[in-house]
Amino acid sequence: MTKAQRFFTSIKDKKTAFIGVGVSHTELIKLFLSKGISVVICDKKDEDHFDPDLYEELSARGAEFSLGENYLDAIFSCDIVFRTPGMYYNDETLTRARKAGIVITSEMEVFFELCPCRIYGVTGSDGKTTTTTIISELLKAEGRRVHIGGNIGKALLPIVETISESDAAVVELSSFQLISMRSSPDVAVITNITPNHLNVHGTMEEYIDAKCNILRHQNAFSRTVLSWDNETARNLSGLVRGDLAYFSRREKVENGSFLNENGILCYSDRGKVTEILDMKDIRIPGMHNVENYLTAIAAVWGAVKAETVRKVAKEFNGVEHRIEFVRELDGVRYYNNSIASSPTRVLACLASFDQKQILIQGGSDKGISFEPMADEICRKCKALILMGETAQKIQDAVTSSPLYKKGEPKIVRVNNMQEAVNAAHDYAESGDIVSLSPACASFDMYRMFEERGNHFKQLVNEL
Incomplete structure (x- = not known):
């Protein structure tokens, strides 16, 4: 018997909770159910917003559900809890569960x-x-x-x-x-x-x-x-x-x-x-x-x-959403760098091209300073298109740089990705680089950076 087989045998009679049903948990939940292990699915989405096909499939296999506002209450009746990577380990509820003797672990x-x-x-x-x-x-x-x-x-x-x-x-x-x-x-x-x-x-x-x-x-x-x-x-x-x-x-x-x-x-x-x-x-x-x-x-x-x-x-052609070439239109090259959720990633993109760039930036706030990228944006950007909840913070960082001159770079405020892509298209000239390099997380407008990048690519390909 392998170590893995011994593990699954040892928890056969344990009640196991899974917090979140994402990439790391869906197949794992199915595996546990196939081995006859009792499973409770805890998700903050209520039943109306949960994937109906997945709900029906997992329910038919024997899974229980704890959904909506009080979704974490169910973990206190379980022996083992698998947390999703997005859930902070030191969360107050998880800490209480650990103190109560409940195993808190993860897929990895x-x-x-x-x-x-x-x-x-x-x-x-x-x-x-x-x-x-x-x-x-x-x-x-x-x-x-x-x-x-x-x-x-x-x-x-x-x-x-x-x-x-x-x-x-x-x-x-x-x-x-x-x-x-x-x-x-x-x-x-x-x-x-x-x-x-x-x-x-x-x-x-x-x-x-x-x-x-x-x-x-x-x-x-x-x-x-x-x-x-x-x-x-x-x-x-x-x-x-x-x-x-x-x-x-x-x-x-x-x-x-x-x-x-x-x-x-x-x-x-x-x-x-x-x-x-x-x-x-x-x-x-x-x-x-x-x-x-x-x-x-x-x-x-x-x-x-x-x-x-x-x-x-x-x-090797590289990884999607990382300075990913999207298309060339009227001599302008468009790049999807949606993974750039921090200033250091933006700096890497700015250093990748000789010519000045048009950057699309902004998103949800991770509590980090935008000052480290401000000088280089002033040196290497002809236009800065800002959206999302961090737009003002980025603008303040750039305009506070000693290298900033009024209108260099040109700063444009927009409400969403559609407006951002249209503004970049209107401003760009042949030979320019347009890059989605947000410097922020995506969660104010999108579920994840991949969704943000895919939307950008869709809009660019529709130009």
């Missing part, structure tokens, strides 16, 4: 306990999705069977019984997932750490502490990859127990990947340097993607050959 936590294969885990404030995807592409190109999940892809716990020891799992991990995790991956990657999600975590200290869980529980035979160029990440080296590799695009590192003075991505294995590829051969644009490749190389070095890296770099 249990997957880490049961996964039989090597796990590559990636976290960071920026770049983690593309880096996670590049790592998975490199391993697949080397012939490995790869399972990608966590914050992207699909839930992996529902398929854990089909995973073999020779496979590889590559997972993106957010601070919301990591805050409660007490297991770490075999290979832990921290791309960088900059202020983010402070509206939930409250303090930068809690945010950093959550990120540290990706390496805090590693052993002496594990591998850790840290950014040399990001001081906050670099300073975590004291927590590392196993093999430590850095990546840097500014300096040569003794152990890890770096960009040399000739624009060649290299790997230094305790001082022995291997040249891998010219940065010009990387298909996806921007210096931030050079960093993403350096990060991925450091994570898979020894498991992936240099020629495999070169092949993937020349062919």
Whole structure:
């Protein structure tokens, strides 16, 4: 009997609650029901707003429901609770449940306990999705069977019984997932750490502490990859127990990947340097993607050959919603960068193109400052189109920059994405770049950044 089979047998008589029915829970709920485990679905949507087909299917399989305003009351009659990653671990109700002896866990936590294969885990404030995807592409190109999940892809716990020891799992991990995790991956990657999600975590200290869980529980035979160029990440080296590799695009590192003075991505294995590829051969644009490749190389070095890296770099088209080319119209190129929910992501987009850009920005407030991007917006934007609840905060940050001159950039306020795309189209001239790079979360107008990006693409393609 495998470890996963023993786990499911051990909880057969336990009543299990699932908070939220999203990407990470739908298939997991079906798995639990198929194994005869009692399931309660807790969701703040009431029955009128719950997907009727899904409600009917899960109900027919034996699931109970606790919906609407008091949806969390039901967890106190359960033995185990799976929280959705979007629900804050230190939520008052969950804290009370833990004190009452109820198990509070998550899909990713249990997957880490049961996964039989090597796990590559990636976290960071920026770049983690593309880096996670590049790592998975490199391993697949080397012939490995790869399972990608966590914050992207699909839930992996529902398929854990089909995973073999020779496979590889590559997972993106957010601070919301990591805050409660007490297991770490075999290979832990921290791309960088900059202020983010402070509206939930409250303090930068809690945010950093959550990120540290990706390496805090590693052993002496594990591998850790840290950014040399990001001081906050670099300073975590004291927590590392196993093999430590850095990546840097500014300096040569003794152990890890770096960009040399000739624009060649290299790997230094305790001082022995291997040249891998010219940065010009990387298909996806921007210096931030050079960093993403350096990060991925450091994570898979020894498991992936240099020629495999070169092949993937020349062919891989990038990840949706990350400086994603949408179309060219009348000489104007439109890019969907909806993932850019922080100023540092916006800066990466601004640095990806030589010409001045027209930016569409604004959204829900995560409690972070927009000042870090203000100077660069003044240098590299000809127009700034603002919408959403943060529009005034962004405008204030930009107009307070010492580089701001009245009308440079031109600032336009709009009410929604339709108006934003129309304004960008009206203002843009042949040779311009228009980018949706919001610097904010999407929740004031959209359920998630993917929905925001897809709406932008739809409107641009309708022009």
